[in-house]
Amino acid sequence: MLEQGTISIHTENIFPIIKKSLYSDHEIFLRELVSNAVDAIEKVKMVSRAGEYNSEIGEPEIAITVDKEQKTLAIADNGIGMTAEEVKKYINQVAFSSAEEFVKKYEGKSDRAIIGHFGLGFYSSFMVAQQVEIDTLSYKEGSSAVRWTCDGSPEFRLEDSSRTQRGTTITLTLQEEELEYLEPARIRQLIKTYCDFLPVPIKLEGEVINRQKAPWRESPSSLTKEDYLEFYRYLYPFQDEPLLWVHLNTDYPFILNGILYFPKLVPDVDVTKGQIKLFCNQVFVSEHCEEIIPKFLLPMRGVIDSTDIPLNVSRSALQTDRTVRKIADYIARKVGDRLKELYRDNRQEYISSWQDIGTFVKFGALNDEKFKKQIEDIIIYRTTYEAKTETPAVEVQSQEGDAWQDVSAAPSLPYTTIKEYLERNKERHENRVFYCTNEATQATYIELHKQQGLEVLFMDSFIDTHFISFLEQEYANVKFSRVDSELDESLLEKDKAGEIVDPKTNKTRSELIKELFEQAINKPKVNIRTEALKSDNPQGSPPAIVLLPEFLRRMRDMSAMMQQQTAQFPEEHILLVNTTHPLIQNLVSLSEGGILQGDSKSPSAELANLICHHVYDLALMAQKGFDAEGMTAFVERSNQVLTRLTERAASS
Numbered sequence: 001m002l003e004q005g006t007i008s009i010h011t012e013n014i015f016p017i018i019k020k021s022l023y024s025d026h027e028i029f030l031r032e033l034v035s036n037a038v039d040a041i042e043k044v045k046m047v048s049r050a051g052e053y054n055s056e057i058g059e060p061e062i063a064i065t066v067d068k069e070q071k072t073l074a075i076a077d078n079g080i081g082m083t084a085e086e087v088k089k090y091i092n093q094v095a096f097s098s099a100e101e102f103v104k105k106y107e108g109k110s111d112r113a114i115i116g117h118f119g120l121g122f123y124s125s126f127m128v129a130q131q132v133e134i135d136t137l138s139y140k141e142g143s144s145a146v147r148w149t150c151d152g153s154p155e156f157r158l159e160d161s162s163r164t165q166r167g168t169t170i171t172l173t174l175q176e177e178e179l180e181y182l183e184p185a186r187i188r189q190l191i192k193t194y195c196d197f198l199p200v201p202i203k204l205e206g207e208v209i210n211r212q213k214a215p216w217r218e219s220p221s222s223l224t225k226e227d228y229l230e231f232y233r234y235l236y237p238f239q240d241e242p243l244l245w246v247h248l249n250t251d252y253p254f255i256l257n258g259i260l261y262f263p264k265l266v267p268d269v270d271v272t273k274g275q276i277k278l279f280c281n282q283v284f285v286s287e288h289c290e291e292i293i294p295k296f297l298l299p300m301r302g303v304i305d306s307t308d309i310p311l312n313v314s315r316s317a318l319q320t321d322r323t324v325r326k327i328a329d330y331i332a333r334k335v336g337d338r339l340k341e342l343y344r345d346n347r348q349e350y351i352s353s354w355q356d357i358g359t360f361v362k363f364g365a366l367n368d369e370k371f372k373k374q375i376e377d378i379i380i381y382r383t384t385y386e387a388k389t390e391t392p393a394v395e396v397q398s399q400e401g402d403a404w405q406d407v408s409a410a411p412s413l414p415y416t417t418i419k420e421y422l423e424r425n426k427e428r429h430e431n432r433v434f435y436c437t438n439e440a441t442q443a444t445y446i447e448l449h450k451q452q453g454l455e456v457l458f459m460d461s462f463i464d465t466h467f468i469s470f471l472e473q474e475y476a477n478v479k480f481s482r483v484d485s486e487l488d489e490s491l492l493e494k495d496k497a498g499e500i501v502d503p504k505t506n507k508t509r510s511e512l513i514k515e516l517f518e519q520a521i522n523k524p525k526v527n528i529r530t531e532a533l534k535s536d537n538p539q540g541s542p543p544a545i546v547l548l549p550e551f552l553r554r555m556r557d558m559s560a561m562m563q564q565q566t567a568q569f570p571e572e573h574i575l576l577v578n579t580t581h582p583l584i585q586n587l588v589s590l591s592e593g594g595i596l597q598g599d600s601k602s603p604s605a606e607l608a609n610l611i612c613h614h615v616y617d618l619a620l621m622a623q624k625g626f627d628a629e630g631m632t633a634f635v636e637r638s639n640q641v642l643t644r645l646t647e648r649a650a651s652s
């Protein structure tokens with residue numbers, strides 16, 4: 001026996017407190033002991049390099065063994081080892097004084113709020129062990145091996161050991177309620193979780209169980225695209241390939257390494273939960289780093305590793321920590337830089353990823369002023385504009401709905417920035433942006449604009465509703481109108497239906513049409529307007545369209561959002577009847593007899609009435625589809641119209 005003594009701590013009974021205060025996280029003892037073993041191996045390499053140790057250092061290795069009979073778990077390393085003096089100093093004094101400090105700091109506080117419990121160190125082994133033994137031999141010439149034992153009370157024993165190999169073995173005799181740590185599968189799982197990327201082979205049952213390579217610690221220039229993809233697959237198996245990635249690598253004014261990936265977004269992803277793994281010196285700390293990553297980048301995946309993130313503080317303290325704020329800014333800036341670089345160097349790839357990254361970028365612009373400034377010029381929108389190139393533009397959205405491949409194959413890509421849009425259309429409609437939010441339901445309107453050479457932007461992602469309001473603030477003098485809200489003058493022709501057709505009443509054709517529809521539809525909230533839509537082929541343009549003024553629509557959307565309902569189609573809307581369409585012209589002739597004779601019950605007038613309804617139904621259908629009731633009425637009326645028409649055809 002070399003010595004028997006009392007550990008110099010001031011708090012009586014530190015161990016029950018350690019056990020209690022860290023109750024939920026017992027498993028991290030293994031992370032702490034393996035980290036110490038890795039440190040010990042690094043240290044022996046350092047002294048060897050410095051010429052202070054001339055023997056072979058051998059292949060670094062950490063071996064974990066379990067003995068179910070003895071109920072022991074041992075972690076052995078071939079690192080620097082400790083002399084008796086060092087054991088006394090580092091274990092009895094250093095380790096336990098920091099234990100005491102930790103306990104004092106967190107006594108009575110909920111440990112759940114603390115992100116990492118990092119640096120708990122050696123004494124965390126007492127969370128699971130009833131006795132801890134250190135068997136160690138220092139690298140120092142002439143030193144003899146020692147064994148230190150402690151049963152969880154402040155008393156320890158220090159004696160000679162028969163050990164001949166340099167290094168340290170920590171043997172824990174587990175407490176009865178901690179015997180799960182005798183299961184190799186449990187140990188393997190813990191090593192995979194916490195120590196997978198530590199740069200020393202960790203052996204269990206003769207097999208190396210950790211990956212060791214931590215790509216984020218390597219220089220970006222030494223990694224290939226496949227290396228990044230392989231690492232992503234390793235971290236997130238069975239997931240789609242990521243779109244692009246950012247390698248973070250700085251050591252001033254803080255140390256930060258990491259690789260962040262933009263994943264392909266899946267609809268059910270919870271964007272409020274971070275998926276980035278936090279490491280400290282390659283040791284896993286936490287699955288969540290919501291406090292460190294800017295909110296808008298939370299859906300990113302990957303790894304960040306920094307020794308400058310305080311880990312033994314509460315989550316709220318972390319949020320306000322100055323270094324953490326700086327790190328968040330740095331990450332946002334790096335992500336912005338990477339996006340700009342891609343926009344500049346590989347527009348095609350940028351565009352193909354836009355469907356997914358666009359959401360991040362817009363969310364970022366909405367939330368972070370600095371980020372907005374950085375990326376505002378690279379926010380793009382799909383457009384109906386087709387650049388005149390030799391090869392024809394390829395449709396973006398394929399029938400199968402897989403926009404990706406088609407875009408990447410497209411020689412000229414129908415995407416634009418708002419600035420480019422405004423510049424291109426300055427002559428035709430200055431400070432005016434036409435957009436659509438749903439390609440399918442607004443197809444008629446998009447087509448109308450397209451035919452007249454008016455460019456329409458697709459603002460159809462879920463974030464765009466908010467983003468449009470944001471754009472309106474950014475471009476205060478620009479008016480944003482959805483294609484179905486009102487029609488630009490340039491889409492209309494001077495109304496040819498302005499000439500008087502009824503000598504008795506002095507009514508114009510246009511007025512007659514309006515009257516006809518008003519009588520037929522008989523809904524005071526539907527405002528009927530007659531216009532002549534410009535078209536090279538009147539048959540091809542719609543006979544009527546429903547318009548929803550921008551202001552009205554937004555009010556409706558907003559109140560629906562506040563009541564958390566889906567917006568109902570408002571009763572108040574405009575039915576624009578296209579006076580140039582042959583159907584509408586026929587309708588006037590058809591009804592003329594009835595109106596002129598003041599006999600609204602004549603078969604012609606009745607048919608005209610039915611057809612007005614039908615035209616209105618079709619216009620509504622193009623805008624919103626029908627509910628069950630509307631659908632039934634529509635089918636009934638269609639059948640009636642067809643019956644009447646066939647009757648007429650048969651009798652003539």
Ligand SMILES: Nc1ncnc2c1ncn2[C@@H]1O[C@H](COP(=O)(O)OP(=O)(O)OP(=O)(O)O)[C@@H](O)[C@H]1O
Pocket residue numbers: 032036037040077079080081082090091094095096098118119120121122123167168
């Ligand atoms: N396996 C080991 N080999 C050699 N020395 C060790 C080993 N384990 C612990 N030590 C020594 O004991 C000291 C105290 O360890 P402890 O884990 O409590 O704290 P730490 O590693 O210094 O810091 P941290 O609190 O961040 O873990 C270490 O600094 C080291 O000098």
